[in-house]
Amino acid sequence: MVYVVEKTTGKILYRADAWELGAPERLAAKAVADGYTLLEQFITPMGDMFIYVTKEV
Numbered sequence: 001m002v003y004v005v006e007k008t009t010g011k012i013l014y015r016a017d018a019w020e021l022g023a024p025e026r027l028a029a030k031a032v033a034d035g036y037t038l039l040e041q042f043i044t045p046m047g048d049m050f051i052y053v054t055k056e057v
Helices: 023-033
Strands: 002-006 012-016 037-043 049-054
Touching (some): 002 023, 023 037, 023 049
Parallel strands (some): 002 049
Antiparallel strands (some): 002 012, 037 049
């Protein structure tokens, strides 16, 4: 799975199956379009990808 997570609250904003073509790029672009800033991303030992974002107010 690919998860976009708001870093300060831990809330999952978006998720998609990792096997979907272009899922990480699509979700990151959606987060940026919704006003979030990308902070970091990593893949867990179990194969899940987390993309952390924040929204400056």
